[in-house]
Amino acid sequence: MKNNIIIQLDKNLNKSLYIQLADKLKKLIEDGVFQKDEKLPSIRSLAKKLEVNNITIVNAYKLLEQEGYVYSKKGSGTYVKRQDEDLSLNYLADENMELMTSGILSLSKNSINFASVSPTPELFPVEEFKQVLIEVLDRDKGKAFVYPEINGYGPLRESISCFLKDNYYIDIEASKIQIISGGQQGIDLLAKTLIQPGDYVFVENPTYSGAVAAFESRGAKIIGIPMEHDGINLDELKKYIDMYHPKFLYTMPNYQSPTTYSYSEEKKKELLDLAHKNDLYIIEDDFMSDLSYTDKKLPLKSMDKYDQVIYIKSFSKILMPGLRLGFLTTPEKFFRDIIKAKHTTDISSSGFIQRAFDLFLRENFWKQHIERVKKDYNEKYKLILKEINNFKKYNINFKKPDGGLSLWLELPSDISCIELYNECANNDVIIVPGEIFFIDNNNSKTNFIRLSFGSVNKKQIVEGINVIENCIAKLKGGNDENTKFIPLI
Amino acid sequence: MKNNIIIQLDKNLNKSLYIQLADKLKKLIEDGVFQKDEKLPSIRSLAKKLEVNNITIVNAYKLLEQEGYVYSKKGSGTYVKRQDEDLSLNYLADENMELMTSGILSLSKNSINFASVSPTPELFPVEEFKQVLIEVLDRDKGKAFVYPEINGYGPLRESISCFLKDNYYIDIEASKIQIISGGQQGIDLLAKTLIQPGDYVFVENPTYSGAVAAFESRGAKIIGIPMEHDGINLDELKKYIDMYHPKFLYTMPNYQSPTTYSYSEEKKKELLDLAHKNDLYIIEDDFMSDLSYTDKKLPLKSMDKYDQVIYIKSFSKILMPGLRLGFLTTPEKFFRDIIKAKHTTDISSSGFIQRAFDLFLRENFWKQHIERVKKDYNEKYKLILKEINNFKKYNINFKKPDGGLSLWLELPSDISCIELYNECANNDVIIVPGEIFFIDNNNSKTNFIRLSFGSVNKKQIVEGINVIENCIAKLKGGNDENTKFIPLI
Incomplete structure (x- = not known):
C-alpha cells in the first residue's frame, strides 16, 4: 500500500467497518490517488495494517466490485477500474445534459441537487402501473409486443x-x-x-x-x-x-x-x-x-x-x-x-x-397521480419560498411562478451567477447558473440562478438554502465596495 | 338506405348475423360506397329490409363503432367516419414503411403477407417477460421509472x-x-x-x-x-x-x-x-x-x-x-x-x-427464446423451400440463405417484378418487388422479389405460394414470345 495514504476506520461508529473502508477506498479512487489498473493492497496486508479481520477487507472489495470501482483477477488480486471514464457516465439523463457535457455540472451522491426538475421516485404510482401492465399482458398476450x-x-x-x-x-x-x-x-x-x-x-x-x-x-x-x-x-x-x-x-x-x-x-x-x-x-x-x-x-x-x-x-x-x-x-x-x-x-x-x-x-390513474404530486410539490414550493425570504436583503429578486418546480432568481450585479454556482458546488449544493440558458444574439441580462425543487426533500430544501445563503454572504463580503460592476456579456 | 345496394345475410352460415352484417358494411365503407359523415340506415328500417331483429342491427353498429368505422350521435343515428384517412393509418410500422408511404403496399385483413419479417405474436415470450416486469417493479419500486x-x-x-x-x-x-x-x-x-x-x-x-x-x-x-x-x-x-x-x-x-x-x-x-x-x-x-x-x-x-x-x-x-x-x-x-x-x-x-x-x-430467457423461435422458423423455411420448388421451371433462381426470414428470388426478364407484385396483390397476396431496395447509381439488375415468412403461418405459406405460382403462370402466358425484353432501369 502506498505509504503516504492513511485510512482510518472507527469501530465506535454505527457503520460496518467494511462499508467505511469501501467508502474511503472509493474516495481515493475517485480522487485519482489509486490509478486505473493499479493493484489494491492484498487482503492480508491491508487487514494487518488496519488491524481488522481479513473478511472485512474481502467484503469491502466485493462491494467495490459490485459498484464498478474495481475488478478482480483470479489468483492475482484486485485492481482499479478506469474510474475517470466510468464516473463520467454516471450522469443522470435529465434535462441538464448541456450542463453536464460542458463540465459545469457534476453531481456526487452527497450533493443537494437544486438543478434537477425530475420528481423523486417515492412519488411514482408504482402499484397502479403494475396493475395496468399485468392487465395488458393478460388481455393482449403476444399482441402487446x-x-x-x-x-x-x-x-x-x-x-x-x-x-x-x-x-x-x-x-x-x-x-x-x-x-x-x-x-x-x-x-x-x-x-x-x-x-x-x-x-x-x-x-x-x-x-x-x-x-x-x-x-x-x-x-x-x-x-x-x-x-x-x-x-x-x-x-x-x-x-x-x-x-x-x-x-x-x-x-x-x-x-x-x-x-x-x-x-x-x-x-x-x-x-x-x-x-x-x-x-x-x-x-x-x-x-x-x-x-x-x-x-x-x-x-x-x-x-x-x-x-x-x-x-x-x-x-x-x-x-x-x-x-x-x-x-x-x-x-x-x-x-x-x-x-x-x-x-x-x-x-x-x-x-x-x-x-x-x-x-x-x-x-x-393519471388524474389521481397529478393531484397527489401537485399537493406534495405545493408544500415544497411554499417551503422554499419561505426559506429564501432572507435573500431579499442581498437584492436578489424574483417573480413568484405559482406553479412548476423551479424559482428563477435575479442576482444583483455584484454577485456573479457563475461564482455563486462554484461556491455552492464547493459546499455540495448544486444550483444552475442562468447564463447557460441564454442565446447570445442580444444583450440580455443573464445574471440569474435557477433553483429547482423536483429532486430535493424538505430537509434538503432547508439545509440547501441555508448553504446558498452562506455562499451569497461570503461572495458579498469578498466583493464589497471596491469591486466594480463588470457585465458578463 | 341507398337503393342500389344489396346486403345479403345467410342464416345457414356458422357466423352470427350481426358479424356478417358488420363485415358487409365495413366493405361498403372501405370501398367508399358509404361516404364520411353519411348517415347509416336507421336500425328499424334496416332490420325490416333485411328481415332480422333490431338487436342484430344494434350489435352490428356497436361492433363497427368499436372498430372505428362509424360514430353515433345520441338521438340522431349512426354515421360513417372518414375511413379513407383512418385506414391509411392502419399500416403496421415495420421495415416496410417505404413501400407503404409510396403507396406500393397496402394490406387488408385477408391478405397473405409475405412482405413482413416481423414475427407472429404467438412466439413472444409473454410469461417470461411478465415475470421479469413484476420482479423489477417489486425490486426497484419508484426507481424503476x-x-x-x-x-x-x-x-x-x-x-x-x-x-x-x-x-x-x-x-x-x-x-x-x-x-x-x-x-x-x-x-x-x-x-x-x-x-x-x-x-x-x-x-x-x-x-x-x-x-x-x-x-x-x-x-x-x-x-x-x-x-x-x-x-x-x-x-x-x-x-x-x-x-x-x-x-x-x-x-x-x-x-x-x-x-x-x-x-x-x-x-x-x-x-x-x-x-x-x-x-x-x-x-x-x-x-x-x-x-x-x-x-x-x-x-x-x-x-x-x-x-x-x-x-x-x-x-x-x-x-x-x-x-x-x-x-x-x-x-x-x-x-x-x-x-x-x-x-x-x-x-x-x-x-x-x-x-x-x-x-x-x-x-x-433470451437464449431459450432464440432457440424456440429458431426451431419454428426453420420449419417454415424448409416448407417454403419445398413449396417454391416449382418456380424453377419459370427460370426463377435464388441462393439458399440457410438463415433469416426471407427468400430473394431473381425473375427472368420476361416477368417484371412490379407486374408480378400487382397481380399477386389483386389476389390478396403481398410480396415485395425488389426494385424498391436499389440505389439507382449503377446499372444493377433489379428484377427480384422478396418473400418473407416471418408473419405467415404454414397454411398461408402453402396457399400463398400457390397463388404466386398461378400469377407467374398467368404473366408468362400473357407475355409469351412476342414480348421483347425491356430493361427496367
Whole structure:
C-alpha cells in the first residue's frame, strides 16, 4: 500500500467497518490517488495494517466490485477500474445534459441537487402501473409486443383525444395525434420535419437548451426573443419576423423553462393573432401546465383557432421519466412528413408501454397521480419560498411562478451567477447558473440562478438554502465596495 | 338506405348475423360506397329490409363503432367516419414503411403477407417477460421509472457485454455500449453523429431503405456498392473509396436485407483490412445473425481488431418489436458525440424496459427464446423451400440463405417484378418487388422479389405460394414470345 495514504476506520461508529473502508477506498479512487489498473493492497496486508479481520477487507472489495470501482483477477488480486471514464457516465439523463457535457455540472451522491426538475421516485404510482401492465399482458398476450402503428397505438390516441378535451378544452381528433417517446423526441421530430440547413428558428431567450441543440443539429440559425414576466416581447418578435422569416417559434407558454414565467392571457391572444397574420407556426412545449398551485393554466393550443400551434406534451417529466412517452398534435399539412420522420427516427414508440399507458389514462390513474404530486410539490414550493425570504436583503429578486418546480432568481450585479454556482458546488449544493440558458444574439441580462425543487426533500430544501445563503454572504463580503460592476456579456 | 345496394345475410352460415352484417358494411365503407359523415340506415328500417331483429342491427353498429368505422350521435343515428384517412393509418410500422408511404403496399385483413419479417405474436415470450416486469417493479419500486443514464442502465450494459462475449466472441466493455430504442434509432444516431450535409455514404446495393432514408435526411449522398452472393464487390468498393472518400460503409454482413446473402469469411477479412488501410468506418447492422439454420454465423465485429466497426444490434426484430430496444458499440472517438446525439434525440431509452430486459438476459430467457423461435422458423423455411420448388421451371433462381426470414428470388426478364407484385396483390397476396431496395447509381439488375415468412403461418405459406405460382403462370402466358425484353432501369 502506498505509504503516504492513511485510512482510518472507527469501530465506535454505527457503520460496518467494511462499508467505511469501501467508502474511503472509493474516495481515493475517485480522487485519482489509486490509478486505473493499479493493484489494491492484498487482503492480508491491508487487514494487518488496519488491524481488522481479513473478511472485512474481502467484503469491502466485493462491494467495490459490485459498484464498478474495481475488478478482480483470479489468483492475482484486485485492481482499479478506469474510474475517470466510468464516473463520467454516471450522469443522470435529465434535462441538464448541456450542463453536464460542458463540465459545469457534476453531481456526487452527497450533493443537494437544486438543478434537477425530475420528481423523486417515492412519488411514482408504482402499484397502479403494475396493475395496468399485468392487465395488458393478460388481455393482449403476444399482441402487446407487435409493432404498433407508426403514429401510435389507436386506442391510446383515442384516450389522449378525450384527455385533451376534458382537461384542457383542446379539441383534436385521434387521427391528428402522433405518439412520441417523450417531449425531446417531439422536438427532434419537428426539427427533422420543418428545418432545412440555414433556416431561422425563433426561441424565447432564455430557453431550454435541449431544444436549441436539436434545432442546431439540423443546421438552424437560432434567434432569441427576450422573455418578459408576462411572455415574450411581442414588438421584438414582430421586428424579427420581418427580418428573418423564421420556420417557427418554439415556446413554453406556461411556467417557461428556465424563467418560470407564464404568458398573460392577453399576450397569448396577441401571439396567436400575430402568428396567424404572418403564417408563423408555433411549437408549444407543454411540460408543466398541470402543476398549477393557484388558478388553472390552459395551454396556448386551447385558444388556437387557426391550427397554427403544434402542441407537444410529455407524460414523462412529472409522471415517470423512465417511461419515455408523450404526444404531439400534427397539422394536416405536415402529417405525412412527421410520420416519415418518426419512422426514420425509431420506427415507433414501444407498443407495450403505449398499451399500458392507455389503460392508465382510462382507469383515471393519471388524474389521481397529478393531484397527489401537485399537493406534495405545493408544500415544497411554499417551503422554499419561505426559506429564501432572507435573500431579499442581498437584492436578489424574483417573480413568484405559482406553479412548476423551479424559482428563477435575479442576482444583483455584484454577485456573479457563475461564482455563486462554484461556491455552492464547493459546499455540495448544486444550483444552475442562468447564463447557460441564454442565446447570445442580444444583450440580455443573464445574471440569474435557477433553483429547482423536483429532486430535493424538505430537509434538503432547508439545509440547501441555508448553504446558498452562506455562499451569497461570503461572495458579498469578498466583493464589497471596491469591486466594480463588470457585465458578463 | 341507398337503393342500389344489396346486403345479403345467410342464416345457414356458422357466423352470427350481426358479424356478417358488420363485415358487409365495413366493405361498403372501405370501398367508399358509404361516404364520411353519411348517415347509416336507421336500425328499424334496416332490420325490416333485411328481415332480422333490431338487436342484430344494434350489435352490428356497436361492433363497427368499436372498430372505428362509424360514430353515433345520441338521438340522431349512426354515421360513417372518414375511413379513407383512418385506414391509411392502419399500416403496421415495420421495415416496410417505404413501400407503404409510396403507396406500393397496402394490406387488408385477408391478405397473405409475405412482405413482413416481423414475427407472429404467438412466439413472444409473454410469461417470461411478465415475470421479469413484476420482479423489477417489486425490486426497484419508484426507481424503476427514474431517468436512466443517457448511454443506458448500467447493469444492462454489463449483461450485454457478457452476452456479446458468450455468444459472439465480441469483447466490449460495458462503458462502450450505448443503449438505443431499436436498430433504426441506432442508424439515426450514427447519421446525426457522423454525417454533414454533402458527405458521401456507402451502402450495399440493394439495401434497407430505412437506413438510406435516415442518411438522406442528414443530407448525405448515397453510393451503392453492388452486393454479390458472397458479399459486396470489393473491387468496386476500392474504386469508389478513392473517388468519394465516404464517411462510412453501412453493411449487413449476415443474411443481408433484402438479398439474404451472407459475406464469406474471406470477404469479411478482406473488407476489414481494406477498412483499416483506408480508415473507413463500417456500420454493421446485425439484426439476423441469431437465426442461422445451419452453421453459426458470427458478426463482422467479432473479427474487428482495429475498432473500425460500429456494431448495431436490435433486440426488437426477432424478439418483440413492441419493446423497441437494442444497442450499439461506440468507438472511443465518437463516445461523447453519440451521447449528445442520443440526448438530443430522446434523452434516453425507457429505463423501465431496460431494467426488465436486463433481468430477461440474466435469467437466460433470451437464449431459450432464440432457440424456440429458431426451431419454428426453420420449419417454415424448409416448407417454403419445398413449396417454391416449382418456380424453377419459370427460370426463377435464388441462393439458399440457410438463415433469416426471407427468400430473394431473381425473375427472368420476361416477368417484371412490379407486374408480378400487382397481380399477386389483386389476389390478396403481398410480396415485395425488389426494385424498391436499389440505389439507382449503377446499372444493377433489379428484377427480384422478396418473400418473407416471418408473419405467415404454414397454411398461408402453402396457399400463398400457390397463388404466386398461378400469377407467374398467368404473366408468362400473357407475355409469351412476342414480348421483347425491356430493361427496367
